[in-house]
Amino acid sequence: MDMNRTPWLQNYPEDVPTTIDPKIVRNLSELCDSICLKYPERKAFVSFGTAISYAEFHHKVMCLAAYLKYVVGVRKGDRLGLILPNLIQYPISVFAGIKAGLEIVNINPLYTPHEMLGILRDAKIKFVITFESVNAQLLKVLDQTYITCYISSPLGGCMPPLKAFFYNIMARYVKKAVPSYDKSKVRSFSKCLREGEKYLKNYVQEDLDFDDIAFLQYTGGTTGKPKGAMLSHGNIIANIVQAYAMYGPRLKKGEEMILTALPLYHIFAMTVNLMFAMYIGCTNILVLDPRNFPFLIKILERYPGISLITGVNTLFNAFVNYNVFDKLSLPKLRVVIGGGTAVQSGVAAKFLKASGIPIHEGYGLTECSPLCCVVPYTQKDFTGTIGVPTPSTLARIIDTKTGEEIWEPNRAGELEFKGPQVMKGYFDNENETRNVFHDGWLKTGDIAEWTENYHVKIIDRIKDMIIVSGFNVFPTEIENVLSHNDRIMECAVIGIPSKTLGESIKVFIVKKDPSLTKEDVITYCKQFLTGYKIPKHVEFVDSLPKSFVGKVMRRYLRQNRIA
16 A cells, blocks of 8 residues: 555554455355354343343344245345344344345434334335334334335343243333334234244355445434435445454454443444454343433443443443442453544543543444544554544545645545445435545545544534634534533533624533533633634533434534524
8 A cells, every 4th residue: 555645554553454355254144154153152142131142143033034034025135124222133133134135224213203204215115123112103104115014022022031021011011111003013023033933944045245235324314315325245344354453452252242332223333333243252232221321330230341342422421420430340341432423532531530441432434334443452542533544444635625635734624535344325316425425535524634643633524613703613622622621511512603703602511510600611711722712602501412322413502503
């Protein structure tokens, strides 16, 4: 590789390769088979205290795949919609669908019927597997979809019978989390597995190629027309190999335990927490609702062998604010990966002080399967960068006005990528596909710059940039400053219209110290920020709007852009 166009390679640890061969297997079905054969007795997934081994997992996958193929009659290239949270039913459904030759479409179970319908219709989904709690809402729009087979599972769908009965009763009648629905329109997940078992002896494996589509991963589904990124088996496998190249020296295959608090239907968790974790033979601790942090602490207490945690800024902030590392011990924890959204420097510093473990931030996009950049595993301190491009990934920064490539440090432009993990395009959307590619490079929509040692530093999203009297102001910079203030729990910054300045800066703050005032906030900012970057407006709120992954959603704050 040309060092003039890959200057970051000089920063790779000695045991990290600069390129990868992604063709370790032909497809994700083969990957599943090989790992389950290699670690048959090892616990694969744990949910609500119920664990299944890799051998048991593989059997259930085969049963469901057989049901889909021989009872439902699916064909290669059909699409399977999954509307499931972090339960064992999710990975079973993913790999069963893949084995049957289906393209998997993940749908957030917290979506409204309107949001679900947008994806179901756009992807022309014929088959769905759902969580019981969404059925009442989804059935309202069922007649507007292409669905011909509707499978659903209750909370206890993969638990032993008595335990399943207890948890299902609790969910339906005590927590009232399952609105009543017409059961005649829905097939039972557990019954499908039992029926599929009858066809295992004659099961014929679907022929799947490296370049076949494995996922239509939708992005932007709640803002305008949803776009389905077409991710091939090869895209995902390449990203698994890239992740292992970057993190592998710190991990031991067949010995790790990963905490999965991020929703698996999100691309970050799906690739890192499911696919990559399976590749290294992890025991996967599934968390249904990470927002219930007291319950999450109980999970951490129960599984002190957790060695790998992925999360977003809000999760790490909760670790700090709940004093997790004062309350319990995680002696094997040694790899913590941040992604999904920028980790604030103050949160990272507090997490490092409390745990002794740095957060290694990664960066990716749905369109890149998702991993593009990683902070090297040898980095001891939080740097505020997203590290270096993963092996076999090319990156460049483009001047948004002139279109020229920027290689000198500390000059901002739009970040672009090429690599084996980059999607084939958006499903049935040539116009958006053309718009997102620039001479074969994938445009990220993020403003970034090279540091002196050629790590990538994200400045902010292009669309989030605030222009104050002609000066560019990036919300992340102000949020990072405020994140170091021990009197502040959380914060978010947006621009609001100003008759004199064009835009002025507004900060929303969740207090940690009830006595904190607007004047205190502005005085604090004056110590670290130049005049035009200091917020003019401060609003104290009880909470910040967050996505299902935990990202603070600035767009909701901007919907009421007033002082």
